[in-house]
Amino acid sequence: MKATTTKILSFSSIILSITLLFSNIFHHIYDNDSANNLFCISEACDKYSENVLKLMNNSVDPCDNFYQYACGTMIRDQNDSQIHFFTKDLQNGVNDQVRYILENGWDQRKKETNRKIVKSKSLAVEWAIRIYQQCLHRPKPDDVLQTFDKLWNSLPISPELSWPLESNNNSINMDWLDFYAHFSIVFGYEPLFKVGFSLGNDPTITIFFGSKNGTHDYHILYNLVMKNNTGKMSKEKYEKIVNEVIDFEDKITNFKKGKRTGQIFLKVFESASGLNWKSFFEITYNVGKSLKNGKNSTNFSGDELIWVGRVDGLVNSFKVIQNTPEHIVFNYFWLKAITYLLNEFQPKNQETCPNIFLSDQFPLSFAIARLYVDYSLKPGSKLKAIHMVNQLKQSAIESMKHNTLFDNEMRERIIEKLRNIIDIISLPEMFIVDEHLDEFYGLHGSISHLIRNNYCESYAKLLSYYKYLMFRLMKNDTIIEDIIYFSPLSLDAFYSHSTNRIVIKPTFLRFPLFDAELPFYVNYAKIGSIIGHEITHCLKKDDIKIDNGGEKWGRNKTLRNFEDSAQCFIEQYRNYSEHSYGLLGNISTLIEDIADNGGLSLAYMTYQDELKRILNLGKQPQLLPRLVDKKMTIEQIFFLSLAQNQCRSFTRNELKFLIQQDPHSPGESRVNLCLQNLDKFAESFNCSIGSPMNPKKRCFLW
Template identity: 25%
Template sequence: MGDRPYVKNEKKGDIKSILPYLPKVDQDLPNSNYIIVNNDIADMPSTNLINSYDNIKEHVNNILKYIDPTIDPCKDFYKYTCGNWIRYHQIPNDHDSYNLFDKLNDQLRDSIYDILTTEINSVKSDDSIVKTTELARILFNSCIDMNTINDRKSQPLLEFLKKLNGFPLLDKNWNENEFNLEEILIQLSLYDMENIFHFAVDTDLENTKKFIIYILNPSLGLDNEGDYLESDNNLHLNAYRTYIIDILKILNANEYEVENVADEIIDLEIKLANVTDIKELTLIELYKSETIGDLMKNYPKFNWKYYLNKSFNSNFNDDTKIGFFTGPKLKLIYDIVINTDKRIMANYLNWIAIDRLVKYLDDEFKVPIDNLSKAISGSESDTQNRGLSCATTTNIRLGTAVSAIYIRKYFDENAKAEVFKIGQEIKNIFRENLYDSEWLDDETRHLAEIKVNKTGLDLGFPNFLLNETALNKYYKDLELQNGKYFENILNIRKFTVARDFRKLDKNYVAEDEWSVNPTVVNAYFENPKNRIIMPASFLQPPIYNKNFPKSMNYGAIGAFIGHELTHGFDSDGRSFDKDGNIGNWWTNKSLEFFMEKEQCFVDQYDKFLLYNHSLNGHLTRRENIADNGGLQLSFKVYRKWLNSMNEEEKQNEILPGLEFLAPEQLFFLSFAQSWCDFIRPEAVETKLADVHPPGAFRVLGTLQNFDEFAKAFQCPLNSPMNPSKKCKLW
């Protein structure tokens, strides 16, 4: 799950952290104690409702169909729980894997499509949110209008490239004496295209009451920096080279020059990748700040003051603070940029724009895009239904507008109260755990308790989405046009940057806005705000349903809340205090114990294999710590609740048809079935380069460390799911 502040990722269009990570296994038939609930429980009513259904057997069968009853859960609980997931779910062509979150995203996409094709057309001109709905309608309709998009071909892109002061590959009259690096980067940044010195405005990590400009790490054409660091025969890099050549040929580049230009682009990105692969470092190791004056002095061949002043239409002085997440590598990045030939750099910066925008063009570009996607992950773009694809794009680009309509139709406001109550209970248990953690000294424990007391939990959506005046004000400066899909995307990008710029105004008052949209199926911990965010589209079955037994809700939504809370005290979160300010508030003694316990998780997860490729336990350590902490916190809350019930009340925890399944077992099943997954072999390297481990290891690693799981399923000591050595932090 996510755990950082976010901005838009322009290549994928998803939510990405401005911080640098960002933020996706046999024997005889077991006895009845091991009957497992499957992953697909969205239609399963609760005990007090199920008797009103005539098709009880159908629902129970639906629960059971994903389990593999030939697997002993004490040997492999993930394979037992999710062993038949693949039999009932094909990986869609446009996916590199398929798991519960993909399934929920598909359902969300269908709901948004319904909104954009039916609900939105019923909005009357006198409705208070007509401006918001009209923008979403225009973008969606311009996206599905493939006739117009195909008629316009690449012309919109070529017009945009004129803003970049020349493209040597396409312009025979290009003059290197007219090349101005700062001017080109200004244009790319104003249209929110990640580049070599891309910037964003976000909370000052050293004073979270203020906002500052951040210079971000270079964004490369391939998401996995490791692809650039392998041998010359790397399949992904070769596919990327072919993609560059094919795209540039469609733009009528000289075929005798295009291969050389592609090689120069890749050579430059290889150099950058060698100094920007920083995912394994902690934020406190990466974060630094300098003044503009310092930048001008230390890196004098790039005019930082001009770049920032013109970009922001401002007059920053030498004392203006700038943040970085490059750690000690800014000088290395700067040296690469400054020492690169001007022609190569000009071609590369034009390529950055092309790569970010080509998917908004006509069908001629689809083949090279698909070929690259197939080579990297085995997936391709979704051509079966342009409408559904455009629904996704509209949600990504106008998420606030779409969310305002979505929550009015689909979100159950009553869900917030119960989930918030679960969150408070989990915070209470975490506080108790602090006093059970003998490795913490009193000073660190006291500060940790203050932090958890202040940790917020925001659920559903920000309140301003129900305020029509505020909502229309949000979009007042955005204009879109029918039949101008490419330009609409550009206008939204520029609008997004302009809204971020407002945060630097000394009179700016932080609005009730989130860094993610309610129509995102994920949950997040925001370190600078010391809060958990759980969007509306996340609070749905099987993650949460008010009619589910408590065991299922605590096993799913409870574990997720605990996961996010634990992020506030993981390898990164421990460096942020109660107010979200970065800094070390730990004593040396407690920090030494923390590092020792963290290493236990690293060693454990290093041993997991996916298609004979090892998991990187150090890269995934934050998520592994959060998974373990979250599950154990939620189980303690659930056990406390269960022990307070009388026998009659406990019967409500029994599902008809699964009466032999104990409540504690159902809790662990609910947790495990949240992570059922199937990954294409071609996507293995990409998945293992993610800070989030594959679903199988989230189940296996977490449950192997928990004695209560072994007790619930009577797993013998030293069986695969009950090893004698266990890792525990929180």
């Protein structure tokens, strides 16, 4: 027993030591912006101070309308035709940096990665850069047609056939659905229906209609196609074939209005459609696997669940296909492939490549996000953000301990939920390590077999490989939990109720929302209030009624207290003049309004705790010289920084649309009403009792 106790104590000591070590590391990060230099004179601090002053309107009394005081100059000088919102500038800044990295991340002379820009040695990162370089140097139309011939002839049909087919007398000897599986792999294109993946709680394959496009191009393709076609078909015959295809496409498109959608077993879908879907998916999976040099094939049993959009419409369109002469169906694929390559792989403008590679749907989006994080985030950014999240969660726990709205049982349940919140800051850890990033994409050794001679072929290989990858990921629950709903380069932060997770994207860890060089009170006001907002989303009315097991969480009194508090917010926001354009009778912003108020409270609490810790160490927080010159206290700077998150000007019509469509209140309400509910704000600006920003009645939940 004694030996066992000793081991336990030793293990506990190790854990305690590690905890203290990390605590000291995190505190050291923030200590660096305190006593060592009283004034922050970095470029980031100077730029931030300039931005604060540029937005302010000192002619407005902060106790009358703090939003106008904080943002008034920008609003006054704003051109209505060029509505400004900092998030748009933020997203544009991210896009510009990613574009720069992709364009300059390859050394054309040495034909290798440019190590001055690219730190990662990941194969996935190299793959993204090399395909982007191919995108910048797209082929001419004649070259595209040569590529088309090469790809088309690689399909498992007779190379002796002359295209387009004139009649049904040609022997194709292949089921159209199996052909479509090969077609979508070779061209990376799905005109008829698309196969996707839903990586939710129950990962499933999804099938839904493709998009109608390109029919108007069929006729004008004649001269271009015939120049490369050895069959030399007359224009009249070609026109006849094109008209048959257009008529066929119109028929199958008419069924896109089908309504029935949902999950269905693969074998049931086979029976309903009369098609061999097991064969289709086996081709799709196993051809993709061959790109990974895998040896073992995979069979589908029919017991797999798939999600089908507009089942009745799809089934009816399949019946049309089966009743259409075979040569028309295959001519449809032939024409679709040509128009797709000519439309998609010709540079339309200089934004074509960035738009493709910056899309959340781009298969290598995590590799591109890794490039962005390595190049753009300042040292210590992720550690500071993690520290902030942990401190904000602790503030939420402390706040809930003293919350009198809830009974003891309810408070304990909420506190437990807060303790168990999982946070994903910047990129999930698996994408920060080269080996793990490559493992995610299933890459080992070399990617030479995935890079073709031109962008058309390389992009098609990428899409078909990615489809195989999604099949593989559906069997890995751990990976799915980390990437579900995660679009790495979108400007977003959110809380997921289903997984009790907070996600802060890497795009948020940059100026003006966050900067590792800015004083802690600015960062807590800016991104801290956003993180606090997401933390408060973990509490919702349904939680008071039931938990995941269906048991009662709170008693009737707790529910009444919650509803009374919510009603206070409803009346406060409804009566605010900015909302008179359409919010009366509408409580659609309530959840976000409560989160805004909670986010402010938590950010303020945490900033105060950090300030006390620094002062207790005999140190002082760093000051911003240009703002100190304006006689601003750090507390006033905190409130200004928080308010300027929402700086934006609106026309009356835009405001009305925003109120009707956005679950968040307009910026002025988000700033003024939240600050009215925090008594410390009125103290900071010496607002008299009864003034607009220091009302006698306040609402609170956190």
